[in-house]
Amino acid sequence: MTTIYDFSAKRLDGxxxxxxxxxxxxxxIVNTASKCGFTPQYEGLEALQKTYGPKGFSVLGFPCNQFGGQEPGDAAAIGSFCQLTYDVTFPMFAKIEVNGDGADPLYAFLKAQKPGLLGLQGIKWNFTKFLVDRTGSVVERFAPTTKPWSLTGAIEGLL
Structure with a gap:
């Protein structure tokens, strides 16, 4: 059976x-953007990282520019923004596509495992979240409007 552990990713440093x-x-696992209405969720994501990181949890951020051009920067700009604006300590990866022919293989897998509403696989917007258990299986998909703090029960249930 395929799990997320069968994939690799490129870090911001390449x-x-x-x-x-x-x-x-x-x-x-979250597709992120620096100039999105949901960008303040970085604060909540970082709070989850600080609270649950010591217990075996991590947020993985994947910048994406497919939604309204809301992640226009290069890797250095993305890293700087995340560090200076939200003091992000969780891993951030290189900018990817999450939809279409150029979709990153990890995201193709995530979407196939947990389609969205009406069984549609496409990512609707930045800050769509996928919760993965300790075995690498995708457990749940959350809409961009879902606030990070509201995931504490689901996260605690898997820890």
Whole structure:
């Protein structure tokens, strides 16, 4: 059976990392953007990271510019924004596409595992969230409007 551990991702610095580096952790995988109405969710995502990180949890941020051009910066600009504006400590990855022919393979997998409303696989907007259990299985998908703090029960249930 395929899990998220079968994929790799490119970090903001351009280096590759196999996602099995996050084995046995609960993960929240989020497509992010610096100039989105939902961008303030970085604060809540970081709060989740600080609260649950020591217990085996991590947020993984994947910048995406497919929705209204809301992530126009390069890797350096994205990293700087996240650090200076929200003091982000969770891993941020290189900018990817989440929909269409150029969709990152990880996101193709996430969408297939947990389609959205009416069974549609496409990501509707930035800050769509996928909750992954310690075995690498996708447990739940949350809409961009879902506030990070509202996920505490689901996260605690998996920890």
């Amino acid at each position: 280096s590759d990392i196999a996602l099995d580096a996050y084995k046995n952790q609960v993960l929240l």
